[in-house]
Amino acid sequence: MELFINLAINGIAMGMLIFLIASGLTLIFGLMSVLNFAHGGLFAWGAYSGVFFYVLLDNFWLGLLGAIVTGLLLGWLTELLIVRPVYGNHIRQILITLGFMLVLTEMLKVVFGPNIINAPTPEMFQGSWMIGDITIIKYRAFIIAVGLILFIVMYSVLKYSKIGLIVRAGVMNKDMIQALGVNIKLVFVLVFMVGSALAALGGALFAPSSGAIYAEMGLEFGIFAFIVVIIGGMGSIPGSLLAALLVGLANTFTAYYMPILSMVVTMIIMLIVLIFRPQGLFNISGVSNK
Amino acid sequence: MTQPLLRVEKANTYIEQFHILQNINFEVQKGELTLLLGRNGAGKTTTLRTIMGLNPATSGHVFIKGEDITSTPTYKIAKKGIGYVPEDQGIFYELTVGENMRVAMMHEDDATKERLEWSLELFPDLKKFWKKPGGQLSGGQKQMLSIARAFVNETDLLLIDEPSKGLAPVVVEKVIEAVEKIKDHTTVVLVEQNFYMANRLGDRFYILDDGLSVHDGYMKELNENEELKRKYLGIG
Numbered sequence: 066m067e068l069f070i071n072l073a074i075n076g077i078a079m080g081m082l083i084f085l086i087a088s089g090l091t092l093i094f095g096l097m098s099v100l101n102f103a104h105g106g107l108f109a110w111g112a113y114s115g116v117f118f119y120v121l122l123d124n125f126w127l128g129l130l131g132a133i134v135t136g137l138l139l140g141w142l143t144e145l146l147i148v149r150p151v152y153g154n155h156i157r158q159i160l161i162t163l164g165f166m167l168v169l170t171e172m173l174k175v176v177f178g179p180n181i182i183n184a185p186t187p188e189m190f191q192g193s194w195m196i197g198d199i200t201i202i203k204y205r206a207f208i209i210a211v212g213l214i215l216f217i218v219m220y221s222v223l224k225y226s227k228i229g230l231i232v233r234a235g236v237m238n239k240d241m242i243q244a245l246g247v248n249i250k251l252v253f254v255l256v257f258m259v260g261s262a263l264a265a266l267g268g269a270l271f272a273p274s275s276g277a278i279y280a281e282m283g284l285e286f287g288i289f290a291f292i293v294v295i296i297g298g299m300g301s302i303p304g305s306l307l308a309a310l311l312v313g314l315a316n317t318f319t320a321y322y323m324p325i326l327s328m329v330v331t332m333i334i335m336l337i338v339l340i341f342r343p344q345g346l347f348n349i350s351g352v353s354n355k
Numbered sequence: 356m357t358q359p360l361l362r363v364e365k366a367n368t369y370i371e372q373f374h375i376l377q378n379i380n381f382e383v384q385k386g387e388l389t390l391l392l393g394r395n396g397a398g399k400t401t402t403l404r405t406i407m408g409l410n411p412a413t414s415g416h417v418f419i420k421g422e423d424i425t426s427t428p429t430y431k432i433a434k435k436g437i438g439y440v441p442e443d444q445g446i447f448y449e450l451t452v453g454e455n456m457r458v459a460m461m462h463e464d465d466a467t468k469e470r471l472e473w474s475l476e477l478f479p480d481l482k483k484f485w486k487k488p489g490g491q492l493s494g495g496q497k498q499m500l501s502i503a504r505a506f507v508n509e510t511d512l513l514l515i516d517e518p519s520k521g522l523a524p525v526v527v528e529k530v531i532e533a534v535e536k537i538k539d540h541t542t543v544v545l546v547e548q549n550f551y552m553a554n555r556l557g558d559r560f561y562i563l564d565d566g567l568s569v570h571d572g573y574m575k576e577l578n579e580n581e582e583l584k585r586k587y588l589g590i591g
């Protein structure tokens with residue numbers, strides 16, 4: 066039983082990390098229908114800049130802040146230079162964002178060097194709590210808390226705030242939302258920046274839990290994020306959370322009980338979901354998978 | 356003559372490589388309801404989209420209250436007090452009726468709330484289905500929502516594109532009554548193929564044909580001119 070609970074907690078923490086990476090993509094891909102393969106690059110840049118500012122300023126929180134600012138800036142540049150000319154054209158989006166992804170990855174090596182970098186865990190989150198036979202690693206508990214808070218904030222903003230309504234309406238009918246007096250281009254830039262900042266924050270939070278970061282991590286985890294958004298249902302925040310937890314738990318449990326399966330379990334989940342629910346688990350935003 | 360509220364001057368509009376509007380001239384006086392008539396494909400919708408900046412004119416001008424808005428972005432044109440009810444109604448299907456209204460409100464002040472109350476009295480169905488997704492409304496209700504939504508902000512000019520399209524005669528009657536009331540508060544440009552409706556509401560008319568403005572005048576003249584009606588509107 067203790068083993069089961071321990072595995073479950075680990076799985077949830079892993080799921081939350083995946084959710085953090087995927088949440089930004091839920092906005093960019095799920096809501097705005099931009100196939101942004103550079104998203105993983107933002108994640109890697111977030112990890113590097115998080116560690117960089119953490120070490121430089123000797124403050125974990127300022128490290129997170131540095132990652133968020135880096136994400137906002139890179140997101141702004143990405144939208145302006147890379148994505149804006151290719152809105153509505155998926156093929157071009159794939160080509161140009163994949164290219165940009167490689168640029169982002171190589172730039173990391175230029176700026177921070179080609180070697181793996183150690184990512185320290187802040188002192189306050191080192192070690193673990195013991196409750197009976199159950200071990201709770203502090204940093205994992207922290208990740209779970211951050212993930213939950215971000216989920217609640219994002220969900221409420223999209224569901225209840227006017228800006229959430231505007232984004233959803235703008236995706237459904239861009240002409241009409243402008244005819245109602247909304248500068249939708251500006252709104253889309255902001256959404257893109259927030260989505261990128263979320264990816265960067267995800268990277269910065271991920272770094273201490275893995276202990277080491279490397280430039281190619283963006284390529285690996287970017288794909289993960291896409292899978293989660295597809296399983297969850299385009300543009301659905303609850304869908305992304307559920308899908309991320311599912312993937313996290315499945316990975317943790319299979320890694321323990323059936324290590325061979327753990328390599329492919331994410332793909333198997335995606336296959337099963339797409340066969341029985343091609344629109345994903347949730348599809349509240351109403352954006353179809355076109 | 357006083358300065359018209361809206362003036363379209365020698366406007367040329369292209370959609371991709373097609374030259375759709377050719378030197379269109381068009382004037383709207385404050386307080387009047389101006390009809391835009393013409394056969395299918397004549398360019399009525401394109402004219403409204405050109406005014407809204409959704410298909411901006413590549414040459415010529417569009418003036419609102421004397422100000423040139425030819426290449427002003429759509430959202431700024433909307434903010435100048437121009438409401439738009441598109442041919443397909445432009446309802447955000449996944450948003451509820453209430454959310455469709457809220458997303459349209461540029462301000463949430465008392466005047467806006469008053470106009471909202473007024474629209475809900477005009478269209479009680481909207482109140483009744485306030486929490487229903489827009490996509491689940493009937494054709495007539497969608498039309499009402501689209502009109503109410505365009506009118507919820509302070510509106511000097513309302514552009515309405517074929518509101519009777521696909522509606523049963525009883526519903527058309529309701530829409531006519533609603534536009535009659537709205538007319539008292541704002542200037543309207545109405546695209547309409549239903550001559551009964553056009554005749555009930557119009558003060559002045561313009562006829563478009565093949566992207567050209569071919570005729571204009573007061574409604575009375577059109578009523579008496581059987582040849583015009585036959586030639587361009589296919590009636591009589």
Ligand SMILES: Nc1ncnc2c1ncn2[C@@H]1O[C@H](COP(=O)(O)OP(=O)(O)OP(=O)(O)O)[C@@H](O)[C@H]1O
Nearest residue numbers: 370371373375393394395396397398399400401402
């Ligand atoms: N997206 C487009 N691409 C190419 N041609 C178009 C496009 N939209 C409209 N047109 C053409 O422009 C011309 C004018 O179209 P428009 O929709 O303005 O006509 P309309 O008078 O509103 O017609 P209807 O009464 O059928 O609504 C038509 O010949 C139409 O085929």
Ligand SMILES: [Mg+2]
Nearest residue numbers: 399400401442
């Ligand atoms: Mg039309």
